[in-house]
Amino acid sequence: MTDSQEFAEILRKNGLKVTNQRLRILEVLAGCPDRHLTAEEIYDLVKAEFPEIGLATVYRTIQILLDLHLIDRINLDDGCVRYEIGQDKGRDRHHHHHLICISCGKIISLEDDFLEQLEEHIRDSLGFTVTDHEVKLFGYCRDCTKEQNKVE
Amino acid sequence: MTDSQEFAEILRKNGLKVTNQRLRILEVLAGCPDRHLTAEEIYDLVKAEFPEIGLATVYRTIQILLDLHLIDRINLDDGCVRYEIGQDKGRDRHHHHHLICISCGKIISLEDDFLEQLEEHIRDSLGFTVTDHEVKLFGYCRDCTKEQNKVE
């Protein structure tokens, strides 16, 4: 079963209509698992093969996809709001791990679940029950680390 | 030495002029260590005792404060960009830990440095050198956890 079929299913299940625009927007997001697209970028990509789409539809569909937890809003501190397809097929928590290179801007996504120990500690000491987390790690990617070592 | 005096020092050291507006904006941010203020909120708070200030000055000063690493921009996924005074007196890295209660909206700031082990692992396995991180943990605070347990 393709992403689109699954998505159509979900739309129907939620009493929403299955439209070309919605399918294409999800396709674009699913087709760029590594990129983190802004609303404008999604609009341009969909428009390339579906020129009549409007930006408002993109925003409205993004909202639906967020509500359905099919995509996530991320903020990489580059001044834009970005969206990415959810990595959480099945489980619905613990995602959003990004390595952001402050030299070349490269973004590496991690799915590793490494915060469980910390979350236990927080529950024990503060009584706060963690259900999800978002982690951004800033630094220098392999290439830029090499570059730095060369210079210094 | 007060925050303002320190700040004035830093401004001078960077060839920037010490103005009332800049001092008051920092005062407001320093006076709300627990709140996470939007530009508009900062504007309103400063305006209360300095009515002639303009919003543009707030934005320009925020940019200076960010450049000087005296404040940090944070995004709590509530649709606003917020700013908070930096916790890093002395060291200049590893900050931004927030517990965000998805039930009552309470925000708890953590300064604990618990990711060092993970960062070592990332350096070893991916060659990525982490220099800073930003962590948001979503869940239920102590009170809302209690509330939940009562109901279920």
Place this chain on the structure above:
DNA sequence: CTTAATGCAAAAATTTTGCATGATT
């Protein structure tokens, strides 16, 4: 006195909304 900062208003940039038209169920 020189340079930089301010306030205001206008302009960008981003996101939302109203409404007539068109597509889906």
Place this chain on the structure above:
DNA sequence: AATCATGCAAAATTTTTGCATTAAG
């Protein structure tokens, strides 16, 4: 046929910029 979604344009936000005036060094 009824309802929901769309596109367009207008409106609402949020942030930035130009410029004459004011304040700081």
